[in-house]
Amino acid sequence: MIWLVFALVFWLGAWAFNAWLANSRWGGHRSARIAVPVIFGITLLVLWEGLVRGLGVSPVILTAPSTVAQTFSASTGILWEDFRQTVLKGALTGFAIGSAAALVTAVLIDRSAFLTLGLLPVGNFVAALPIVGIAPILVSWFGFDWQSKSAVVVVMVFFPILVNTVQGLRETDAMQRDLMRTYAAGYMQTLFKLRLPAAMPFVFNGLKIATTLALIGAIVAEYFGSPTRGMGFRISTGVGSLSIDLVWAEIFVAAIAGTSFYGIVVWIERMVTFWHPSQRR
Amino acid sequence: MTIQPGISAPVISAKGLDLTFQTGDGPVHALRDVSLDIGKGEFVSFIGPSGCGKTTFLRVMADLEQPTAGQITVNGTSPEAARKARAYGYVFQAAGLYPWRTIGGNIRLPLEIMGYDRADQDARVARVLDLVELGGFEKKYPWQLSGGMQQRASIARALAFDADILLMDEPFGALDEIVRDHLNEQLLKLWDRTNKTICFVTHSIPEAVYLSTKIVVMSPRPGRITDVIDSPLPRARPLEIRDTPEFLEIAHRVREGLRAGHAYDD
Amino acid sequence: MTIQPGISAPVISAKGLDLTFQTGDGPVHALRDVSLDIGKGEFVSFIGPSGCGKTTFLRVMADLEQPTAGQITVNGTSPEAARKARAYGYVFQAAGLYPWRTIGGNIRLPLEIMGYDRADQDARVARVLDLVELGGFEKKYPWQLSGGMQQRASIARALAFDADILLMDEPFGALDEIVRDHLNEQLLKLWDRTNKTICFVTHSIPEAVYLSTKIVVMSPRPGRITDVIDSPLPRARPLEIRDTPEFLEIAHRVREGLRAGHAYDD
Amino acid sequence: MRNTLPVLTVLIAILAIWYVAVAPMNIRVALDQAQRDGAALQPETALERQEVSVWSLMLHNPAQIAETYRMDRPRLPTPGQVAAELWKTTGEMALNGRAMSKRSLIYHGWITLHSTLWGFALGTALGILGAVAIVYSRVVNMSLMPWAIISQTVPIVALAPMIIVVSSQLGIQDRAVPKAIISAYLCYFPVLVGMVKGLRSPAHAQLDLLKTYNASGFQAFLKLRLPASVPYLFTSLKVGIAAALVGTIVGELPTGAISGLGARILIGDQFGTPLAIWAALVAAAVLAGVLVTLLDLAQRVTLRRMGMAP
Amino acid sequence: ADDVTLQLKWVTQAQFAGYYVALDKGFFEEEELNVTILPGGPDIAPTQVLAGGGADVTVEWMPAALAAREKGLPMVNIAQPFKSSGMMLTCWKDAGIATPADLKNRTLGVWFFGNEFPFMSWMSQLGISTDGKSENGVEVLKQGFNVDPLIQRQADCISTMTYNEYWQVIDAGVTAEELVTFKYEDQGVATLEDGLYVLEENLADPAFVDKMTRFVRAAMKGWKYAEENPDEAAMIVLDNDQTGAQTEAHQKRMMGEVAKLTAGSNGALDPADYERTVATLLAAGADPVITMQPEGAWTHVISDAALN
Numbered sequence A: 001m002i003w004l005v006f007a008l009v010f011w012l013g014a015w016a017f018n019a020w021l022a023n024s025r026w027g028g029h030r031s032a033r034i035a036v037p038v039i040f041g042i043t044l045l046v047l048w049e050g051l052v053r054g055l056g057v058s059p060v061i062l063t064a065p066s067t068v069a070q071t072f073s074a075s076t077g078i079l080w081e082d083f084r085q086t087v088l089k090g091a092l093t094g095f096a097i098g099s100a101a102a103l104v105t106a107v108l109i110d111r112s113a114f115l116t117l118g119l120l121p122v123g124n125f126v127a128a129l130p131i132v133g134i135a136p137i138l139v140s141w142f143g144f145d146w147q148s149k150s151a152v153v154v155v156m157v158f159f160p161i162l163v164n165t166v167q168g169l170r171e172t173d174a175m176q177r178d179l180m181r182t183y184a185a186g187y188m189q190t191l192f193k194l195r196l197p198a199a200m201p202f203v204f205n206g207l208k209i210a211t212t213l214a215l216i217g218a219i220v221a222e223y224f225g226s227p228t229r230g231m232g233f234r235i236s237t238g239v240g241s242l243s244i245d246l247v248w249a250e251i252f253v254a255a256i257a258g259t260s261f262y263g264i265v266v267w268i269e270r271m272v273t274f275w276h277p278s279q280r281r
Numbered sequence B, C: 001m002t003i004q005p006g007i008s009a010p011v012i013s014a015k016g017l018d019l020t021f022q023t024g025d026g027p028v029h030a031l032r033d034v035s036l037d038i039g040k041g042e043f044v045s046f047i048g049p050s051g052c053g054k055t056t057f058l059r060v061m062a063d064l065e066q067p068t069a070g071q072i073t074v075n076g077t078s079p080e081a082a083r084k085a086r087a088y089g090y091v092f093q094a095a096g097l098y099p100w101r102t103i104g105g106n107i108r109l110p111l112e113i114m115g116y117d118r119a120d121q122d123a124r125v126a127r128v129l130d131l132v133e134l135g136g137f138e139k140k141y142p143w144q145l146s147g148g149m150q151q152r153a154s155i156a157r158a159l160a161f162d163a164d165i166l167l168m169d170e171p172f173g174a175l176d177e178i179v180r181d182h183l184n185e186q187l188l189k190l191w192d193r194t195n196k197t198i199c200f201v202t203h204s205i206p207e208a209v210y211l212s213t214k215i216v217v218m219s220p221r222p223g224r225i226t227d228v229i230d231s232p233l234p235r236a237r238p239l240e241i242r243d244t245p246e247f248l249e250i251a252h253r254v255r256e257g258l259r260a261g262h263a264y265d266d
Numbered sequence D: 001m002r003n004t005l006p007v008l009t010v011l012i013a014i015l016a017i018w019y020v021a022v023a024p025m026n027i028r029v030a031l032d033q034a035q036r037d038g039a040a041l042q043p044e045t046a047l048e049r050q051e052v053s054v055w056s057l058m059l060h061n062p063a064q065i066a067e068t069y070r071m072d073r074p075r076l077p078t079p080g081q082v083a084a085e086l087w088k089t090t091g092e093m094a095l096n097g098r099a100m101s102k103r104s105l106i107y108h109g110w111i112t113l114h115s116t117l118w119g120f121a122l123g124t125a126l127g128i129l130g131a132v133a134i135v136y137s138r139v140v141n142m143s144l145m146p147w148a149i150i151s152q153t154v155p156i157v158a159l160a161p162m163i164i165v166v167s168s169q170l171g172i173q174d175r176a177v178p179k180a181i182i183s184a185y186l187c188y189f190p191v192l193v194g195m196v197k198g199l200r201s202p203a204h205a206q207l208d209l210l211k212t213y214n215a216s217g218f219q220a221f222l223k224l225r226l227p228a229s230v231p232y233l234f235t236s237l238k239v240g241i242a243a244a245l246v247g248t249i250v251g252e253l254p255t256g257a258i259s260g261l262g263a264r265i266l267i268g269d270q271f272g273t274p275l276a277i278w279a280a281l282v283a284a285a286v287l288a289g290v291l292v293t294l295l296d297l298a299q300r301v302t303l304r305r306m307g308m309a310p
Numbered sequence E: 001a002d003d004v005t006l007q008l009k010w011v012t013q014a015q016f017a018g019y020y021v022a023l024d025k026g027f028f029e030e031e032e033l034n035v036t037i038l039p040g041g042p043d044i045a046p047t048q049v050l051a052g053g054g055a056d057v058t059v060e061w062m063p064a065a066l067a068a069r070e071k072g073l074p075m076v077n078i079a080q081p082f083k084s085s086g087m088m089l090t091c092w093k094d095a096g097i098a099t100p101a102d103l104k105n106r107t108l109g110v111w112f113f114g115n116e117f118p119f120m121s122w123m124s125q126l127g128i129s130t131d132g133k134s135e136n137g138v139e140v141l142k143q144g145f146n147v148d149p150l151i152q153r154q155a156d157c158i159s160t161m162t163y164n165e166y167w168q169v170i171d172a173g174v175t176a177e178e179l180v181t182f183k184y185e186d187q188g189v190a191t192l193e194d195g196l197y198v199l200e201e202n203l204a205d206p207a208f209v210d211k212m213t214r215f216v217r218a219a220m221k222g223w224k225y226a227e228e229n230p231d232e233a234a235m236i237v238l239d240n241d242q243t244g245a246q247t248e249a250h251q252k253r254m255m256g257e258v259a260k261l262t263a264g265s266n267g268a269l270d271p272a273d274y275e276r277t278v279a280t281l282l283a284a285g286a287d288p289v290i291t292m293q294p295e296g297a298w299t300h301v302i303s304d305a306a307l308n
């Protein structure tokens, strides 16, 4: 009970502090933009800890964040091995292949209005294919190791990036294209000097969506067969053997990896599309 | 309708041009039976109500639009050949700078495409930047400059390479009067010095009269030429010329020509 | 700097206004020590180079921007109180019609918000539509109208409710000269009939001279008032008045005032 | 409708590639079977064949290629086989009046659709409410937005067992509820992002206009932000419903694989009937296509009604 | 009638026929029980559902239950309808595997999710490491739900149940002669499968004990009925399969095989089997499933009351 009350009081207090911080004169400042969500995250953890302890939730159902932290620091070896298997090998390879293939395909089909018109609706269609249906098929085609995970990731990220890139390539306005015409510029010149730079904000939109998909794809695919390592492997066996603390440690790694991956893409986006109004400040 | 014999062999010659856009709402007649000859070194202004086809006519000259009927030659060849020979520089209604390139980079763009060598590029960029008084802004990005400065950069971009013809579509539309006066003066000087042929679209009667050797007045859709006025003003024109009776008389004639075709529904 | 005593008790009175924007690139001084009195029923034009603070000054009057120093009263109260009392109508530089509302719906918008009853709304919409000659276009959507018609609708929107003050920010900037002349005439008639106080921003010297009882000339950043010209022209002004010597003289004075503050870097 | 022909062309191209790929994908297993049936093969044994590429297998055993197109348990079925299976479990059953039998994909599609719609409703509601809170409150914006992104990096399947256990602890035995929650978890994010964009889409000038009328915050929401966000809403709803469908199918595995397309996929996987998986996959894609098309239609009608589209 | 929720270990199939028969034939009703059967699936850990209060009683394998017990979740076996284990390793004969010693340096498919414990124990008893292919080690794959890894020779051996996956290999066209199977039962490492487990704390409540007594009685009646009428039992399972994807032939065959495993049991746990299971699990070398002799992991209270 005391835990519950504490968690609730802490929550209200932190919220009030955040409200004050956000509306104060530091509100627009970089440090406040980081502090506020961090404080909010800490509040969630405290609330969680309080609920688990206060309600006496069984550790095989939900573990307290403090326990997860202990497990995390005690199993860095395993977590690192899994991270390498799932993120570095499975997700990143798939992401790289998938996005490269999507970019090249986008440039190729963009030359034909007919192909674009035909491929985009089909692409949306394929993007709605449930991963749990594709994963067993691809595991059976590409084997148990990270290659099949990469294949799943390729399938998942290909179309979001393709659709966004194609849209971006047509995003140049008529006047910008006419300008190139008045210079009698060739196809390649127009592509590299106008259309690709102009498409970049859209490409990055697709890449950002793809980052979260990539990680989830690699993890879920491991449910359908894997070597005895990997984040998905650990999560599924962890649930089965009631090592919920380890499961949460893996989820934690997934969240950190996913968020950093997203953050890195956003950072590159900021450098590449510095000129776009949404990036200026 | 009126065919004006050019001062020398015509640089641009249009005969019976028609242009109809096919749109969802049916056909839009943008140009109807337009004939015009423009001689070398002329400064021709096009004036007319909004939507009358001024931009369309300029775009036909630039091979950005295909006429549905009639003939047009540019430098004695087809507009397409002229475009491929990079015979003209085009200044669009909006500056249209690429936001991912600096001002210098934007001006360099046509030079890169046309394969000028690097040293030549640098020299030309520096020269035209000075010409439009943007020295020192080479490294800035377009959005860091005011609208007027952007417009000047876009003019510099069209001047950077050697084209004898300059097609300008309301280049000063977005500027305030003082800056506009100043740029008008500069443009006249440039024209005087280089003997380029300039086609210039504007909404402003004083501007048209001040700049041109020839003023083409157009009527609303379907765009036709209703009057072609050869200016008696001398080539050297101080700003004060705008207060002279000759100037006011031409301006009056242009205004009458414009008002004739107008129905107040726009 | 110059304080002009109003014809009657001032409707708008600014004293020593300062406004500095804090931006990423450091502070921007938009207004510096601006003082001005505007009397009831006056038609005041603001003219000055781009970026000199005309819009900012209008926005301060409308309580859309807070001055960093100085005092301003509108109708004898603070701008905020005046805004809450719905004392003015504001016409923005761009038409800014809501695309999901018909022309009628757009004009009705302020009436709905201010809680006019339904029958009154209908009557007012019909009246102002006639006023700006858009009768019959009530059911059209903005994109079905030309830019000029949209701009007229946005003026109608500001006229639909009973505000004594009209703040207009370059309402005719996007129109061609003929349409502009026509709307200028209409606006003068409306002003004459209703005795509203009008603050009007423009880039065009003839427009300012033609319309105003008082012309405020501003200098570039930091925006200061460099000249306030009381017009000797009569209230009734046919378009031809623009060719009279008085008109040209005032125009000349405005142009000189403008040129004085100009450095050609904008 | 102007893209009917291109889409058909692309579909035909995909089918052609698919058809060609069947032989190399299936040749090994087909040869194993042929070996048992006593055919003379090159190489002779399965172990030796492991060392040889599929292309050379096809080259040396051309007689067996036909076999790869009519296998019971192919690695890659032919489009025809999938179509036949699909017809058998949908059209044929419907003709026999057994559309809602548990052997019919129409029935399982309906189960999935049902949960999808619940998850979609829940996710959309969450997304819209979250977006309103984010747009109107600075604190919510600053604290919630990063966590919304982080929430999407958490693999949903990892949370599934806990969602089930917790909801059963709350006395919810019906497995449709956790399914809908999982579906909503995937669906809310695109709606949230789209609506935040939409509610923020009015330009400053448009907001200033309302300020000059001294409009209240609620009036501004009703008369400006909400209508301005409609195009964004529909665009994100289309992404959201596809996500909701994927979420439901994912959620159908850990919630007991009782029924629905996800359960069909799992059972098809476990009992070695690849045709069942493929049929369920195609059914899922068709369902997604229908849902997105319906929303697209709704979008057109709404926008036209609102005067925002010709 | 009292409500009882039963959580199965896996999807609806003849492996759980006894419970469906008891439900269908009204045996539960006769005992004034209102029973809900929850099928399992990937990601459903029956132990976790039990802990969360989602079920009163669950079907689970003893290694997983004992492991849960060590994790602090006191589960108690109240009945044991399965006498013997159906687990085995199925291998390609042509790969050169004849004896367990031949498993070295091979790739083996294993079920995880709490089902890996018997395999781990066996390997450690054989002295084979599971850290990768080597002179004295095997490469372990977490196999999915199907038998593709064997068919496509991605693995030399995979885990199968005598009543299920083995037959899917056969259905894929493979002949029994091509295969070598190692039954855990024959290797002396059999562990108890498919027992009924409840939470220890609930057993303090006489009403719950009574309810479970009636439940076990009815369930065993169902099992015995299923053994005697395997085809009818399979059809009952088929009726209860909501997915509609199960086939009659497969369920009938599965029922036949399952009947062999339940044949020796009247429902009461044989302490000798229990001891053997514990011994096997404790014997697992480096990374044992359980580290100490469990206490109170089973009770005869309910089965005695139910079966007498």
Ligand SMILES: Nc1ncnc2c1ncn2[C@@H]1O[C@H](COP(=O)(O)OP(=O)(O)OP(=O)(O)O)[C@@H](O)[C@H]1O
Residues within 6 Å of the ligand: B021, B022, B023, B028, B029, B030, B048, B049, B050, B051, B052, B053, B054, B055, B056, B057, B221
């Ligand atoms: N690509 C197009 N498709 C259809 N109609 C067009 C197209 N381009 C222009 N038009 C129409 O052709 C007519 C002439 O257009 P144009 O742009 O040449 O007018 P303008 O004289 O330049 O007007 P403004 O002064 O407003 O720039 C207009 O009615 C316009 O709506």
Ligand SMILES: Nc1ncnc2c1ncn2[C@@H]1O[C@H](COP(=O)(O)OP(=O)(O)OP(=O)(O)O)[C@@H](O)[C@H]1O
Residues within 6 Å of the ligand: C021, C022, C023, C028, C029, C030, C048, C049, C050, C051, C052, C053, C054, C055, C056, C057, C221
């Ligand atoms: N919100 C703002 N933040 C920062 N700077 C601003 C802001 N609004 C205006 N400014 C700056 O203040 C100065 C005055 O702007 P203002 O819009 O009042 O000029 P203006 O006279 O209306 O110009 P124009 O004729 O181009 O409309 C400009 O330099 C502008 O860049």
Ligand SMILES: Cc1ncc(C[n+]2csc(CCO)c2C)c(N)n1
Residues within 6 Å of the ligand: E009, E010, E015, E041, E042, E043, E111, E112, E113, E115, E144, E161, E164, E165
């Ligand atoms: C995630 C997960 N993976 C494998 C099994 C294995 N398993 C245990 S019992 C059983 C039934 C035999 O047909 C099977 C396949 C499982 N339960 N859960």
Ligand SMILES: [Mg+2]
Residues within 6 Å of the ligand: B054, B055, B056, B093, B169
């Ligand atoms: Mg034009």
Ligand SMILES: [Mg+2]
Residues within 6 Å of the ligand: C054, C055, C056, C093, C169
């Ligand atoms: Mg302004």
